[in-house]
Amino acid sequence: MTLEEFGYSAWFSEQIDPETEADLAVARVTAIHKGECEVSNGEETNAAKMTGRMRHQATSKLDYPTVGDWVLVKDFEDEERIARITRVLGRQSELKRKSSGRTTRYQLIAANIDTAFIMQTLGPGYNLKRLERYLVMVNESGIEPVVLLSKTDLLKPEELAVKMAEVEERMPGIRVLPFSNVDQAGLEEVTALFEPEKTYCVIGTSGVGKTTLLNSILGEEDFLFTLPVRESDGKGVHSTTWRELITLGNGAHVVDTPGMRELGNLDVNDGIEETFDDIMALAGACKFNDCSHVQTKGCAVIAAVERGEVSEARYNNYVRLMKEAAFHEQSALDKRDHDKKLSRFYRSVMVEKKKNSGKY
Ligand SMILES: Nc1nc2c(ncn2[C@@H]2O[C@H](COP(=O)(O)OP(=O)(O)OP(=O)(O)O)[C@@H](O)[C@H]2O)c(=O)[nH]1
Numbered sequence: 001m002t003l004e005e006f007g008y009s010a011w012f013s014e015q016i017d018p019e020t021e022a023d024l025a026v027a028r029v030t031a032i033h034k035g036e037c038e039v040s041n042g043e044e045t046n047a048a049k050m051t052g053r054m055r056h057q058a059t060s061k062l063d064y065p066t067v068g069d070w071v072l073v074k075d076f077e078d079e080e081r082i083a084r085i086t087r088v089l090g091r092q093s094e095l096k097r098k099s100s101g102r103t104t105r106y107q108l109i110a111a112n113i114d115t116a117f118i119m120q121t122l123g124p125g126y127n128l129k130r131l132e133r134y135l136v137m138v139n140e141s142g143i144e145p146v147v148l149l150s151k152t153d154l155l156k157p158e159e160l161a162v163k164m165a166e167v168e169e170r171m172p173g174i175r176v177l178p179f180s181n182v183d184q185a186g187l188e189e190v191t192a193l194f195e196p197e198k199t200y201c202v203i204g205t206s207g208v209g210k211t212t213l214l215n216s217i218l219g220e221e222d223f224l225f226t227l228p229v230r231e232s233d234g235k236g237v238h239s240t241t242w243r244e245l246i247t248l249g250n251g252a253h254v255v256d257t258p259g260m261r262e263l264g265n266l267d268v269n270d271g272i273e274e275t276f277d278d279i280m281a282l283a284g285a286c287k288f289n290d291c292s293h294v295q296t297k298g299c300a301v302i303a304a305v306e307r308g309e310v311s312e313a314r315y316n317n318y319v320r321l322m323k324e325a326a327f328h329e330q331s332a333l334d335k336r337d338h339d340k341k342l343s344r345f346y347r348s349v350m351v352e353k354k355k356n357s358g359k360y
């Protein structure tokens with residue numbers, strides 16, 4: 001795959017200084033593990049680290065390389081040294097999440113995504129407000145949003161028409177496509193939206209059908225791992241590489257990182273805070289900053305329930321939803337932990353192979 005097929009364009013190459021940077025390799029960040037990056041030029045993949053200089057010059061984590069970034073790399077081909085990233089080229093888009101907490105900080109999820117598919121189920125869990133929040137986030141990122149309404153098979157045609165009209169009215173000018181992974185209605189239209197050389201992400205709450213869609217587009221291929229086989233004899237040297245930037249069979253690229261997945265789950269929390277804004281306002285007066293509002297000690301929320309200012313039913317509802325959200329968050333973290341272990345394992349396999357065979 002050429003750099004262009006990987007999404008590289010004049011927009012990026014024009015940023016390179018021909019005097020001082022011409023000898024550096026251009027590569028794209030395909031994964032990040034514990035601050036170490038995996039970078040690829042479309043043909044070859046290597047581990048890379050930021051130079052100390054770059055780390056010092058960074059004013060925030062937003063300056064660090066992220067998945068999807070185009071970077072300039074020293075010693076990309078040098079087998080003796082770990083490749084070093086000297087600079088992140090200016091981004092066409094940055095997908096960021098506002099981290100919750102008192103002060104607004106941003107967490108960078110991915111860079112240089114062309115189009116974000118925001119997926120929302122039409123079945124149980126359908127939530128227009130949440131869809132709007134995702135849309136705001138994507139718009140703020142400089143990424144083109146497309147709304148995918150999944151699980152149309154759960155609706156009667158007239159119900160679908162009502163929901164489509166509702167969504168289109170709330171989101172004028174945004175492309176909205178209904179589809180089903182089950183009866184495959186609209187699936188061809190959705191698949192056709194993934195164009196070669198472009199980079200995509202799929203955002204949505206857990207369970208809306210993201211994995212099912214990606215797998216059906218990928219067909220037989222295992223979409224988390226790629227297993228290049230040595231061409232000369234067609235066997236051996238399985239350099240197994242952990243990818244968070246996946247290239248589909250048709251040449252389109254998809255960012256699928258733990259951070260991207262978490263966008264769906266953590267969002268459950270934001271929704272709760274919005275729904276229970278009265279309780280959130282009271283929480284500021286709790287004695288402890290990390291008060292979970294289930295123990296009486298210094299809790300302003302419980303005090304308000306006792307005074308009858310917040311109904312007991314509403315309070316119980318809040319606690320129940322918080323517990324569910326905590327459960328979702330925990331399973332997302334567990335999954336990430338699992339992913340990390342796997343990635344460590346595959347990295348060690350890769351390093352072994354590299355030692356044994358020189359090039360792969
Ligand atoms: N009825 C119906 N069910 C679907 C459809 N697509 C997926 N499902 C089911 O919904 C469940 C969740 O699907 P996933 O693809 O794992 O959802 P996801 O968005 O990837 O969820 P996470 O991996 O948790 O982020 C599975 O049981 C699927 O079989 C659909 O079009 N219609």
Ligand SMILES: [Zn+2]
Pocket residue numbers: 283286291292293294298299300301302
């Ligand atoms: Zn409290």
